[in-house]
Amino acid sequence: MNVDDVVFSASKRAFDRAGITREDLDATVLTGQDTFDGAAISDGRKVTVAGGYEKPSMRIQNGGGAAVHHAIAKIRSGKADIVSVTAADTVTTDPRLVSYTAHEALFARPIGQNNHQSYGFITATQLEERDVSREDLAATAAKNYAAAAENPSAHRREGYTQEDILSADPVVGPLTELMLAPLSFGAATCVLMSEEIAADRVDRPIFISGSGLNSNRYGYRDMETRLDQPTLRKAARTAYDDAGIDADAVDAAEIAAHTPTFELLSYETLGFCERNDAATLVADGVTASDGTRPVNVSGGPLATNPPNTGGIYRTIAAAQVLHGDLGSVDAETALVADNDMHLGEPGRTDAVLILEEGAT
């Protein structure tokens, strides 16, 4: 299917499920990046099939979580009641080459920095500084693949084991091919409404009770500090405060972990465990799909990684978990931690959303 087909089908399906027509839509927000679409100003092609003809549209390039963050502000400002957020991926590209051009030109590019290289740096530092082994990384990846095998919307559904992952081709530093996210295709749309409109139109709305967003400065300095993921930490703090909760209230999470490295680090950063306890959560099955706090029931980016669409995919997955349509846990509060680290770790923007079923 081409981009028109996937954007139209995702948008139409979302509109139908939200009980709206194109005419009800006040505005559309797109997310995505020209280089992953092979075209300049690539939101132009998507906006009309996303229902945006004669409507206000916007494109936020920092990812789906940031696009949802902006859509929330648009509704909270009183400038819109119904906003769709859409993205699509249909173009075959080499994400390593694309991400290379997103790196600093004078110093980082000459030494070949790209997304995978940046993950390798962080992972090597993690193995030195945290109680984490390559086996722990592989176990975390295997947990994601096991979840993806049960998710009909996942890309890699083969259920790779810890042994498969460790014996896969080495790529960079400690990371093997199966510890790195693939390039996936697809499209996704979610519809956001003001509280008043949702109460009238939707039987079981999911409320976004908190959100936070921050960006980091580019650089490869202070690697140990980077393990703490300060931008994610602050975005999560803002989102928790906004929702009036703390980490203990989170029943499930979808995390944009492009390698298992970031999933384990994020357990600490988001407050799910103390420092150096992350691998234990995986080993004890706490974050497995049937655990007490499942993380990436969708299979996460290791299973499904459309670069433009990933953040919306994760937001929808979190909503599906709350609705009981994905996984088997009884969750009332879910967290989405999205970012644009498909381009690499330096210069990242983190967006955190708190989703609650039936909250106000």
Next chain:
Amino acid sequence: MTRDVAVVGVGYSDPDSFTDYRESTMSKEEQAYDAIAEALEHGNVEPADVDATMFTTVDGFEGTFRVERTLEVLGMGHDVPVFSINTGGTAGGSGVKVAYEYIASGEYDVAVVYGSPTFDSVLEGQQVMNTAAEPLYERHFVTAIQMGALPSSAYMDAYGPTEDDFATVAAQNYESAALNPYAHRNRARTTEEILDSPIVSWPLRRAMTCPVSSGSAAMVMVSEEMAHELRDAPVWIDAIDSISNTFSSGYRTYEWFPKLNTLAGRVYDNADIDDPRSELDVAETFNPYIPFEMMEYEALEICERGEAKHLVREGATARDGDIPFNPSGGVLSTNSGICASLSRHTEIVLQLMGEAGDRQISGTERGIAHSWGANLGQFHQLAVFSRD
């Protein structure tokens, strides 16, 4: 929660940076730093007070993809969001709109919108620009100059403006540019000189089309509460919105800008404007191809459809007319990519603050800023600014 939103500061990079993009001696970072530093100083805002930044861009032109990830122009740490906003030629206005909505929502109190030169990293942007068009049929013939020529020739056929009219509007812009230290083409030109310049694509002559420029602009926007603390006379955003047309241009109408007219109706309603010609004092619009400026008079309801030629012949939109358009010299004089889109807004703010220097129009209380962009002008964006 809805709060009023004000602009308290604007800034530009050094006047010398507004030049041919191939001759600029300042990097993207240097130019953006200068513009942001000047805007913060102008608005009496400390860098530490900035809650969020909106970087406006078209990635393909930048050479570095998602270039804002590597720009450290605000000396940020890990706690200032950097939004990357790309909607083509309207991206400058889109940045203002995103900042406006965030501040109106209560999420942020202080936001900096900035655009650094967009074309500085590519030797030839045309191939990049072509990829914005529909790939099977349109990409083969729609280039930047055709984007200007198709509507211009259709407009000429439909309503009869002459080459002399186009040259008159261009001359008005060059006269203003000569007063603007941040203009690239900053020499006044006569209508004869403009009409003597070579045809590029009918009916556009070289002097009726924009150059490719360097330069950076920034704008500091704040909540209503902060605005009163920071400045005696902030400039308010009364209304701001955008509109999308079809992607495939075969469905479009070319002899005027109907979508801009629809957008103007919505924005004027929100700003309680009934008679734009009498209620507006100044306008900055997207005029990289000079016939566009006349088409915009009509779509923005400054006159009836087809009547722009009379407006031009009366001098109504000249510097000393009753509704001056593009007193900066417009995009025709200075086309620093997405910065040029943001500059429409910064120029209106300076006009309303009474700080536009030699290009100041007297007695300005309300003005509009417009931008146009994406495939054959798929997007329009429009904002109304006013002062107390």
